[in-house]
Amino acid sequence: MSEDPETARQIAELARDSRPLLVLDVDEVLLEFMVPFMRFLDAQGLAFLARSFKLTGNVVDQKTQKPLEQAAVSALLEGFFHAQREWQSAAPGAADAVAGLAAGAEVVLLTAMPHRHRDIRRQHLDALGFPYPLLTTERAKGPALRLLRGEASRPVAFVDDIAHNLVSVRDAVADAHLFNLMSYREMRAFLPPLPDDIVIEDDWAQAAPKIATALGI
Numbered sequence: 503m504s505e506d507p508e509t510a511r512q513i514a515e516l517a518r519d520s521r522p523l524l525v526l527d528v529d530e531v532l533l534e535f536m537v538p539f540m541r542f543l544d545a546q547g548l549a550f551l552a553r554s555f556k557l558t559g560n561v562v563d564q565k566t567q568k569p570l571e572q573a574a575v576s577a578l579l580e581g582f583f584h585a586q587r588e589w590q591s592a593a594p595g596a597a598d599a600v601a602g603l604a605a606g607a608e609v610v611l612l613t614a615m616p617h618r619h620r621d622i623r624r625q626h627l628d629a630l631g632f633p634y635p636l637l638t639t640e641r642a643k644g645p646a647l648r649l650l651r652g653e654a655s656r657p658v659a660f661v662d663d664i665a666h667n668l669v670s671v672r673d674a675v676a677d678a679h680l681f682n683l684m685s686y687r688e689m690r691a692f693l694p695p696l697p698d699d700i701v702i703e704d705d706w707a708q709a710a711p712k713i714a715t716a717l718g719i
């Protein structure tokens with residue numbers, strides 16, 4: 503997939519850094535997503551039924567159990583991200599773990615979210631103790647990682663809950679260390695099989711020392 507020109511512009515604004523690079527997804531990695539989204543749905547008479555790894559088709563009306571159409575689910579997500587400061591909390595242990603890693607690495611947050619939500623998310627991450635540069639992308643994450651790493655052959659680690667983001671990074675940065683973290687672990691049952699070299703961790707307490715080792719810090 504081609505690069506996102508707005509993401510490239512955001513990367514160009516970052517200070518050049520030659521330390522090991524740690525790139526973190528936001529939803530389900532640093533911030534809770536599924537649990538607050540389910541509360542958001544409940545407040546509107548809707549529910550998420552965990553039947554597969556997708557939202558459309560699994561968001562239903564509580565009374566009729568009828569699934570909402572794609573356009574309605576997209577509108578709900580838009581509303582949720584707009585109001586994220588009221589709903590989303592930090593994943594347990596994430597702020598302290600990342601602060602520890604940031605002592606020896608460049609930490610960059612990469613969220614797959616429409617660029618228009620970047621400012622709201624920036625404010626919310628600051629409030630929750632994640633003062634690291636935030637990039638938004640509306641395209642694949644792999645090319646963004648390659649651009650972020652730059653010419654230096656520094657170690658790279660990437661953490662995400664979604665398989666296709668991890669695979670995208672594997673395709674773009676062959677030697678990246680890949681970690682799968684998922685705050686709402688019930689969804690793990692619906693993940694497609696992950697490539698063998700992706701390290702699956704249950705929480706930040708487990709993941710942080712392995713990320714530090716991978717980055718050599």
Ligand SMILES: [Mg+2]
Nearest residue numbers: 527529530663
């Ligand atoms: Mg995510």
